[in-house]
Amino acid sequence: MNLEFFDVNVYVGKRIDDRYNISTSIEQLIQKMEALNIKKAVVYHILQRDGHPEPGNETLIKEILYRPELYGILTVLPFQTDEIKKFNFKELKDKKIVGFNFFPKKHNYLLNRATLGNFLSEIEDRCFPVFLDVMSGFSVGWNETYSLLDDFPKLVCILCNLGIWNTDRYTWPLLERFPNVYLESSFLSLNEGSLEETVKRFGAERIVFGSGYPERYMEASILQIVHSEIEEQEKRNIAYRNIERIIKDIKYE
Amino acid sequence: MNSLWNKFLSSGKVNDCPVIDIHCHMGPFYGSHMPYSSPDIMVKRMSLAGVNIVVFSHHYALLNPEEGNKISIEAVKKYPDKFRAYCAINPNYPDAMKKDIETFDRYYRDVYVGFKLLPDYHKYPLSGERYRGVFEYADSNGIMVLTHTWGGSVYDGATEIEKILKKYRKIKLLSGHSIHGDWEKAIEFVKRYENLYLELCAVLDERGILERFVEEAGAERILFGTDFPWFNHHYYIGALLGSSISEDNCRNILYKNSEKLLAL
Numbered sequence: 001m002n003l004e005f006f007d008v009n010v011y012v013g014k015r016i017d018d019r020y021n022i023s024t025s026i027e028q029l030i031q032k033m034e035a036l037n038i039k040k041a042v043v044y045h046i047l048q049r050d051g052h053p054e055p056g057n058e059t060l061i062k063e064i065l066y067r068p069e070l071y072g073i074l075t076v077l078p079f080q081t082d083e084i085k086k087f088n089f090k091e092l093k094d095k096k097i098v099g100f101n102f103f104p105k106k107h108n109y110l111l112n113r114a115t116l117g118n119f120l121s122e123i124e125d126r127c128f129p130v131f132l133d134v135m136s137g138f139s140v141g142w143n144e145t146y147s148l149l150d151d152f153p154k155l156v157c158i159l160c161n162l163g164i165w166n167t168d169r170y171t172w173p174l175l176e177r178f179p180n181v182y183l184e185s186s187f188l189s190l191n192e193g194s195l196e197e198t199v200k201r202f203g204a205e206r207i208v209f210g211s212g213y214p215e216r217y218m219e220a221s222i223l224q225i226v227h228s229e230i231e232e233q234e235k236r237n238i239a240y241r242n243i244e245r246i247i248k249d250i251k252y253e
Numbered sequence: 254m255n256s257l258w259n260k261f262l263s264s265g266k267v268n269d270c271p272v273i274d275i276h277c278h279m280g281p282f283y284g285s286h287m288p289y290s291s292p293d294i295m296v297k298r299m300s301l302a303g304v305n306i307v308v309f310s311h312h313y314a315l316l317n318p319e320e321g322n323k324i325s326i327e328a329v330k331k332y333p334d335k336f337r338a339y340c341a342i343n344p345n346y347p348d349a350m351k352k353d354i355e356t357f358d359r360y361y362r363d364v365y366v367g368f369k370l371l372p373d374y375h376k377y378p379l380s381g382e383r384y385r386g387v388f389e390y391a392d393s394n395g396i397m398v399l400t401h402t403w404g405g406s407v408y409d410g411a412t413e414i415e416k417i418l419k420k421y422r423k424i425k426l427l428s429g430h431s432i433h434g435d436w437e438k439a440i441e442f443v444k445r446y447e448n449l450y451l452e453l454c455a456v457l458d459e460r461g462i463l464e465r466f467v468e469e470a471g472a473e474r475i476l477f478g479t480d481f482p483w484f485n486h487h488y489y490i491g492a493l494l495g496s497s498i499s500e501d502n503c504r505n506i507l508y509k510n511s512e513k514l515l516a517l
Binding site for chain 1 (some may be wrong): 254258261262265284285286287288289298301302455457458459460461462464465481482483484485486487488489490491492494495496
């Protein structure tokens with residue numbers, strides 16, 4: 001089976017603490033993608049998280065602009081402090097921006113209605129996906145994720161980096177209740193049986209392929225999905241089609 | 254990328270590259286949904302990735318060895334070609350522990366291939382007096398001991414491990430998770446102590462560590478382990494093959510080193 005992939009969980013740029021030489025440039029990323037049949041990827045720049053979102057977002061936009069295989073996600077801060085400009089959604093299409101991420105623990109704020117209510121309502125209406133990192137300690141935990149979705153139940157929310165230990169007990173109630181919640185696949189692939197059982201209960205439409213590169217090996221997630229005990233059509237949906245559909249549904253205008 | 258990658262990618266398993274998983278479990282566990290943890294399902298799943306043998310300790314045995322080790326023995330008897338077990342030790346129950354050591358020999362090789370220790374969970378240090386019986390028995394018989402090891406732990410971190418390595422030179426000490434996070438100590442110890450083996454469960458979750466292990470210490474005492482049925486074999490095999498180490502070293506890690514240890 002020749003599966004093509006669309007990776008939603010990748011970052012580029014030099015890490016501040018690169019003890020094991022894993023930092024990846026755009027050129028290195030594209031070379032890696034070509035070797036593994038990853039046709040497209042949604043990326044962010046590490047500067048968005050570990051530096052500051054404003055220069056980070058700008059750097060990302062410049063770096064992906066002439067790379068047709070790459071799409072970007074911008075990092076949001078509370079607008080009250082005027083550190084980042086308000087987004088012009090119409091322009092984001094030309095810049096190939098397909099979503100937003102948040103690192104409230106790293107950037108010291110609360111991701112909730114009080115802080116970002118208007119913005120979250122707008123992207124909920126526009127079907128802009130948010131990429132929420134629930135494990136790294138930089139973004140949100142499960143309590144915040146549950147509260148956020150209670151407040152914005154139609155938010156298109158892709159839960160990334162789910163956690164080393166199986167997270168079915170956290171994710172399945174969300175999949176059951178919120179129709180626009182999706183799971184990024186890398187840790188589902190790590191946890192024995194989690195991908196197959198999630199597909200069995202909620203359908204393959206709720207999972208999108210991600211690798212966690214450069215922190216984790218792309219080959220790990222790929223090999224698991226290729227040989228998972230699900231239908232070929234389901235593999236294709238997870239590997240590529242689901243995220244393609246989510247991006248297509250974004251309302252830029 | 255080495256040629257094993259293409260073979261595993263196209264077929265899921267490779268006949269001339271069997272896999273031995275030296276660090277496994279069985280049965281449900283409190284902190285994690287494990288849908289494929291029964292012996293029957295485990296055997297079926299192992300076949301997908303060409304995993305010939307897994308060496309496990311049943312989760313119940315880690316809690317209550319007196320009862321749980323019996324379940325491990327039954328599982329090995331049911332699938333003698335697929336399973337070998339560790340005799341689980343809980344130092345909080347010294348009487349049961351003594352009995353387990355006394356009866357170990359009865360099951361050695363056909364069922365048990367070593368002991369499994371879990372100091373962090375049992376809240377008892379590796380060098381503690383209550384473990385002495387296990388280490389002395391294992392040392393005098395050259396038996397494997399797989400112990401959970403975690404960087405910074407007062408129970409099974411680097412300081413505790415070195416105390417054991419200094420004292421018992423014939424034991425085959427398998428460092429489960431390779432003193433996770435304290436990678437420099439893992440490298441230092443495996444270079445210094447010939448009876449130490451580094452096991453890869455939770456190591457392959459991060460890029461770059463394995464490459465460093467192999468570069469610094471070679472691949473002859475690195476063992477493939479996954480905590481299966483916690484974690485998925487294809488995921489870990491993919492991670493191993495995605496690293497920059499050679500095909501020969503992948504083969505050493507996937508099966509050759511463990512074959513020697515298990516005398517297969």
